[in-house]
Amino acid sequence: MSDKRVTEIIELLNGATTVEGLSIHAEVINTDEQMIKVIIETREELPIIVDINDDQILAIANLWDASEVKQESEAEMMRSMLRMNIALPLSAFAQTGSQYQLFGALSTDSRDEVIIEEVELLSSNLEAVLEDFAIYLK
Secondary structure (H helix, E strand, O other): OOOOHHHHHHHHHHOEEOOOOOEEEEEEEEEEOEEEEEEEEEOOOOEEEEEOOOOOOEEEEEEEEEEOOOOOHHHHHHHHHHHHHHHHHOOOEEOOOOEEEEEEOOOOOOOOOHHHHHHHHHHHHHHHHHHHHHHOOO
């Protein structure tokens, strides 16, 4: 993916607001890997990492580490994640190493409004997931 597209996405997100009127801020965190950190106003503690490559744009939010899950609740939590995957708009669960995540994927050719929608919706879904899954955490 070209540096030009990364710059375009940063400029797009930095000028955007959510449907609730919250401002979006984006900044490059890794120029070599073309990664952007996105913060939505009032949700500063829930950053979204946007990873841009030749094949796709991934918006990823870390949920919690596996060490934070009550051992006796892990299987039920996983079943709940599977059940929620289809119902959760434009987002899905993942695990990378010990980190549980929520993510959305887009085409690199996605229209600007679709990129904004994905980031905004992932942020909203993140709040809901953290609230709903708190019962499984220590």
